[in-house]
Amino acid sequence: MTVYDIIFYLFAAVTLISAFFVVTNRNIVHSAFFLLFTFFGVAGIYVMLGADFIAIVQLIVYVGGILILLLFGVMLTNKIVNVEIKTGTIHALPASIVLGLFAGAIGAAVLNTNWKIVESPDPVPTTAAIGRMLINEYALVFELLGILLLIALIGAASMARR
Amino acid sequence: MQIPIEYYLILSAALFMTGIVGVLIRRNAIIVFMSIELMLNSANLTLITFSSYLGNSIGQIFVFFVMAVAAAEAAIGLAIIIALFRNKLTVNLDEINIFKW
Numbered sequence: 001m002t003v004y005d006i007i008f009y010l011f012a013a014v015t016l017i018s019a020f021f022v023v024t025n026r027n028i029v030h031s032a033f034f035l036l037f038t039f040f041g042v043a044g045i046y047v048m049l050g051a052d053f054i055a056i057v058q059l060i061v062y063v064g065g066i067l068i069l070l071l072f073g074v075m076l077t078n079k080i081v082n083v084e085i086k087t088g089t090i091h092a093l094p095a096s097i098v099l100g101l102f103a104g105a106i107g108a109a110v111l112n113t114n115w116k117i118v119e120s121p122d123p124v125p126t127t128a129a130i131g132r133m134l135i136n137e138y139a140l141v142f143e144l145l146g147i148l149l150l151i152a153l154i155g156a157a158s159m160a161r162r
Numbered sequence: 163m164q165i166p167i168e169y170y171l172i173l174s175a176a177l178f179m180t181g182i183v184g185v186l187i188r189r190n191a192i193i194v195f196m197s198i199e200l201m202l203n204s205a206n207l208t209l210i211t212f213s214s215y216l217g218n219s220i221g222q223i224f225v226f227f228v229m230a231v232a233a234a235e236a237a238i239g240l241a242i243i244i245a246l247f248r249n250k251l252t253v254n255l256d257e258i259n260i261f262k263w
Contacts, residue, residue, distance in 0.1 A: 008165055012173050019177055019200055023184035028192055035196050042177075042203050049170070049214040054206075054222050061229050066199060066236045073192050073240040077247040090256075095186035099179055106178075110171045117167060118217040129219050130226070138223055145230045152234035156241035 008048055015041030028074050032067065039063050050123025053130055170211040177204035191243050191253040195236075202232050 018037035025031045039062040046055035134142050177200055184197025206225045213221025247253055250260070 002164060004164055008169070012169075015173070016176055016180070019180040022196055022200065023180055023188065023193070028190060031193055031196060035199070038177075038200065039203070042207060045170070045173070045207060046210055048165075049210050051210050051214065051222050051225075054210060054225050057226065057229060058206075061233055062199070062203070065233055069236050069240055070192065070196060070199075073195070073243055076244050077192065077253045090187060090189060092187055095183055098186065099183055102182065103175070103179055106175045107172070110168055110175065115167050115215070117215050123214075126219055126222060130222055133219070133223055134226075141227060145227060149230060149234050152237050156237040159238075159241040160244050162245070 004048075008045075011041045011044035011048065014038075015045065028078070029071075032071050032074060035070070036063060036067055039067065050126070052123075052125060053127040167211060167215050171208065174204045174207040174211065177201075177207065189255050191246070191255055191258075194255065195239055195243070198239075199232070199236070202228065 015038050018034040018041065021034040022031045022038060025034060039058065043055045043058040043063075046052075046058060181197040181199075181201035181204065184200065185194050188194055188197070206228055209221045209225050209228070213219060213225075243253055246258060250258055252258065
């Protein structure tokens with residue numbers, strides 16, 4: 001059990017436990033804050049996998065953007081004055097049956113496949129390589145994504161302000 | 163890389179299943195939305211895992227694209243939820259049945 005293993009288990013535990021609370025907590029604002037810890041845990045796992053650029057983008061986009069947007073959604077769709085910010089759960093039994101089947105299928109797939117692994121040296125910084133690929137091979141997709149984001153923002157603004 | 167690849171894959175599968183349960187059992191549109199974000203994160207985690215264990219950074223480019231689409235999806239989804247709330251005064255998915263008649 002090296003330090004590397006301990007850090008992995010720590011991040012995995014943070015991710016899974018807070019994800020569990022996101023789903024089961026009855027208070028939406030608490031769910032949003034547990035989602036924050038899930039995103040942090042996933043970012044830590046990205047760092048362990050040697051994806052430094054993606055880890056930072058995860059923090060900026062998810063924690064800085066999507067989570068704040070979600071909190072705005074919570075504030076705008078619940079009257080703050082009344083305490084009706086809680087919701088219940090339904091259909092727990094069919095959900096657990098579906099979950100069990102899915103867990104069995106995916107677990108069997110993961111454990112029975114002989115994954116092809118390339119032994120890689122120590123992780124190197126990936127930002128320069130990703131930037132070079134984005135403006136060479138994937139330039140068209142990159143521009144299309146920019147247009148998609150622009151269209152999405154215009155659409156969201158026009159839908160929400162009416 | 164001392165940790166076997168299966169550990170990361172099982173972590174990602176567990177995160178995905180948490181998201182599925184959230185979509186299935188919760189009736190608040192915003193919680194369902196958060197569960198969808200959990201599932202997107204687990205898909206990204208799988209892509210990064212394979213990218214790292216195959217020594218190929220194209221998976222990271224793909225994750226970058228997925229994140230951009232997720233940001234667009236979050237903006238549109240919340241706009242829809244807010245528009246729905248303005249019309250129906252609820253975000254409870256069981257009470258939103260305006261497509262039925």
